[in-house]
Amino acid sequence: MLMAEESHITFRNITKTFPGVLALRNINLEIKHGQIHALLGENGAGKSTLMNILYGLYHQDSGEIFLDGEKYALNTPKNATAHGIGMIHQHFMLIPNFTILENIMLGQTSPKPPKLEKDYFRKEILKVSAKFGIEVDLDLLVEEVSVGMQQKVEILKALYKGAKLLILDEPTSVLTPQESQELFKMLHDLNNKGTTIIFISHKLNEVMQISDTISVLRDGEVVATLPKSQTSQEELSRLMVGRNVNNKYDKASEPIGEEIFRIDNISLHDPHNKGRFLLKDISIQISKGEIVGIAGVDQNGQEELAEIICALRAATFGNLYMCRHDVTNSTTRQLIELGLSFIPSDRRNQGLVMDFSIAENTILETHYQKPFTRGFSLQPQVISDYAEMIVKEYDVRTPSINVPVKNLSGGNQQKVIIGRELSRNTRFLLVMQPTMGLDVGAIEFVHQRLLKARQGGMAILMISTDLEEVRKLSDRILVMYEGKIIGQADSTTSIEKIGMMMAGFFQ
Amino acid sequence: MEAFLMGTAVTWLAMAIRMSIPLLYAGLGGLVSQKAGIYNFGLEGMMLCGAFFAYYGSYYLGSPWLGLILAVIVGALLGLLLGFTSISLRVSQVVIGLGIGILGLGLTSYLYRLLDQSGAAHVSTLFPIIPIPLLSGIPFFGEVFFSHNFMVYVCFGLVILISWFFNHTTQGLNFKAVGENPQVADSAGVDIIRYRYIAMLISGILASLGGAFLTLTQTALFIENLTAGRGWIALAAVILGKYNAWGVLLACFLFGAADAAQMQIQVMSLGIPYQFLLMIPYIMAMLAMSGVVGKVRAPAAMGKPYIKQ
Ligand SMILES: Nc1ncnc2c1ncn2[C@@H]1O[C@H](COP(=O)(O)OP(=O)(O)OP(=O)(O)O)[C@@H](O)[C@H]1O
Ligand SMILES: [Mg+2]
Numbered sequence: 120m121l122m123a124e125e126s127h128i129t130f131r132n133i134t135k136t137f138p139g140v141l142a143l144r145n146i147n148l149e150i151k152h153g154q155i156h157a158l159l160g161e162n163g164a165g166k167s168t169l170m171n172i173l174y175g176l177y178h179q180d181s182g183e184i185f186l187d188g189e190k191y192a193l194n195t196p197k198n199a200t201a202h203g204i205g206m207i208h209q210h211f212m213l214i215p216n217f218t219i220l221e222n223i224m225l226g227q228t229s230p231k232p233p234k235l236e237k238d239y240f241r242k243e244i245l246k247v248s249a250k251f252g253i254e255v256d257l258d259l260l261v262e263e264v265s266v267g268m269q270q271k272v273e274i275l276k277a278l279y280k281g282a283k284l285l286i287l288d289e290p291t292s293v294l295t296p297q298e299s300q301e302l303f304k305m306l307h308d309l310n311n312k313g314t315t316i317i318f319i320s321h322k323l324n325e326v327m328q329i330s331d332t333i334s335v336l337r338d339g340e341v342v343a344t345l346p347k348s349q350t351s352q353e354e355l356s357r358l359m360v361g362r363n364v365n366n367k368y369d370k371a372s373e374p375i376g377e378e379i380f381r382i383d384n385i386s387l388h389d390p391h392n393k394g395r396f397l398l399k400d401i402s403i404q405i406s407k408g409e410i411v412g413i414a415g416v417d418q419n420g421q422e423e424l425a426e427i428i429c430a431l432r433a434a435t436f437g438n439l440y441m442c443r444h445d446v447t448n449s450t451t452r453q454l455i456e457l458g459l460s461f462i463p464s465d466r467r468n469q470g471l472v473m474d475f476s477i478a479e480n481t482i483l484e485t486h487y488q489k490p491f492t493r494g495f496s497l498q499p500q501v502i503s504d505y506a507e508m509i510v511k512e513y514d515v516r517t518p519s520i521n522v523p524v525k526n527l528s529g530g531n532q533q534k535v536i537i538g539r540e541l542s543r544n545t546r547f548l549l550v551m552q553p554t555m556g557l558d559v560g561a562i563e564f565v566h567q568r569l570l571k572a573r574q575g576g577m578a579i580l581m582i583s584t585d586l587e588e589v590r591k592l593s594d595r596i597l598v599m600y601e602g603k604i605i606g607q608a609d610s611t612t613s614i615e616k617i618g619m620m621m622a623g624f625f626q
Numbered sequence: 627m628e629a630f631l632m633g634t635a636v637t638w639l640a641m642a643i644r645m646s647i648p649l650l651y652a653g654l655g656g657l658v659s660q661k662a663g664i665y666n667f668g669l670e671g672m673m674l675c676g677a678f679f680a681y682y683g684s685y686y687l688g689s690p691w692l693g694l695i696l697a698v699i700v701g702a703l704l705g706l707l708l709g710f711t712s713i714s715l716r717v718s719q720v721v722i723g724l725g726i727g728i729l730g731l732g733l734t735s736y737l738y739r740l741l742d743q744s745g746a747a748h749v750s751t752l753f754p755i756i757p758i759p760l761l762s763g764i765p766f767f768g769e770v771f772f773s774h775n776f777m778v779y780v781c782f783g784l785v786i787l788i789s790w791f792f793n794h795t796t797q798g799l800n801f802k803a804v805g806e807n808p809q810v811a812d813s814a815g816v817d818i819i820r821y822r823y824i825a826m827l828i829s830g831i832l833a834s835l836g837g838a839f840l841t842l843t844q845t846a847l848f849i850e851n852l853t854a855g856r857g858w859i860a861l862a863a864v865i866l867g868k869y870n871a872w873g874v875l876l877a878c879f880l881f882g883a884a885d886a887a888q889m890q891i892q893v894m895s896l897g898i899p900y901q902f903l904l905m906i907p908y909i910m911a912m913l914a915m916s917g918v919v920g921k922v923r924a925p926a927a928m929g930k931p932y933i934k935q
Contacts, residue, residue: 196812196813197813197815200815212807212809212810212813213810214803214806214807214810214926215926216806216923216926217802217803217806221799224799225799225800225803225810225811225814225816226800226803226811226814226815226816227796228796229796232795232796233795233796233797234794234795234796235793235794235795235796235798235799236796
């Protein structure tokens, strides 16, 4: 490519502090034209912060940014858009009850003010979508389409506004493996047509698959920038975490104990279509000291099953038993008191109250119990000691336990949830996507924790779309497809075979 | 008998429209502010102030037009007050709204007594009824729809205008985006603060006009607490109307019809204590709020002040 060696963006001596945190320290980094440049780094290393500064959502304390060799000051999102910088955030910037068309045309100047001129914009947007080969149905509401489709809409929106540089912050963390592959194909096409791409991810195999150049951040500093051809996954993980990461676990095989939780013939009607079942005849028994993994492509009923187990939704037929008590009609609180813990997949909406502090979030389910409450009053000292303990144990990177969790980096938010759920007297743990958004070091840590809990006699049901994770940790693997358990496997079953079952092929 | 029934129906419907117009002005005001993501709990106070100052203008300055202008100015000021405190100072919208309600009641009662200590009723000039040529001659419909004062026609015009604005203009789309998700609107280059101030300005003026309608076309008098909770009913109408201008129109008409019915039943003296009849519109408002209409989706960012990063 002609301009391939020219600098698109140069960061020079960028420093940024938040109250109590030095998020970026003297960052020097060059992004070249026409490249796919990956940013790697531990949770809280400062990747999102650096990109938010480029896009103008935050401002650096000191340092400069150069765009095509010229100084780029006044960084605001509006100005960034005008200069051809587009950003796809971890949580999408779309209005759910607007159509895709309305979302893309929002803020554009109409050719015939004050009329909206939807038809004009429709034509213009379709031109862009044809040019880049991104197909979307402009008339659907955003809330009606899948997450993968919403991401496409975001990308199309940025391209329509003239983006020459696309920033994607952990784009694959919300996608199924298939959707990820589609995204990569699309990014490659865009890249071939001259778009520069900055790609943030924790998944080393993805980074090795897609990028030309890789930069590693650690504690707010760039520790290395390497061309892909000259590095390996092992080297990258060492650079990120500062040590070798172990990803083979020795799983002592424990004698399986008594039954802790039993799902007995659970079925669920589709509320929108009475003839259809979202779940059909699901029966699973989870015993003391075992991890049962449920593998499956997203949207095959896992979310609904989890909600039924936690009493957030009622099943149409079937029963649930905990320690041989019928808990089919129990409330969530009763289940928690019986020893249920739940790590949900949607941490922003289900796992945390984003405006609450870390300390408040650590006692969400138990705040009314002793020792956190005595009589009618909360015990601030007890609560902060408890929160401090979790923050320390689970290596949550934060200046204090009193900051609202929304100020934490994505991975550190996840650690708060895991710490909270594993620090109770849990008998049965339901966990979904436990390591979403975590860096390789933290993933290893969480996996070790889950194995330790299993060793300690916890019964664990793990639902994950990450097949590697399921295979590494589970004693038994069940494959879920279209609301049914369609097969059994274990850690010795080949990936290909499980993959086939996940796609709906029976043996 | 048939003629009598017909006559009653015409009177009732025409009265229903007249009773629903003050609600509709205020309801449209509530709609505009809520679309931009701000609760206007001050509707009642704004209406009351509008009613008083319109009366003041009409009686003491001698022309209902001056009263109308005064009401517009007062409404604008109250709207901006709610806007400034909730948008710029980020004070709770509920607290400020209720504050405006109490202020409106206290201020208008006080000023009214100050103006006139004799206790005699001073009747002001009303806006005349303008029957629309030809249309008003149509039997039944002519009298129900086309024989009103100009404020009624303007109000129906506003419904059309507001509905068109939200669905067919760029600014209308921006407006809705501000109420749904200001972060998104901001990053698309929409000036949140400006839109919200404009919304509050319009909202205040409309609410005040709702009050002015009462004194300039109906009562010709001011009394303490003249609006008697109509601002709150208007707020219910916004929800019952599902945040849509035509929906608000229908909801207001429903409340107006209930009010007109209770007045006619009083006239017929059927022996029902009138206090019960007076309750009808309020009971309907409560039913509306308790979800008779099913799930209503409010703008997602409602009530939350916007803090730029
Ligand atoms: N708005 C904020 N207020 C206070 N501190 C913040 C804020 N945003 C980020 N931080 C802090 O800055 C540091 C860097 O965070 P950042 O979100 O950039 O990390 P990251 O590399 O994107 O991590 P992750 O992989 O977990 O998303 C963290 O310590 C975080 O707590
Ligand atoms: Mg991040």
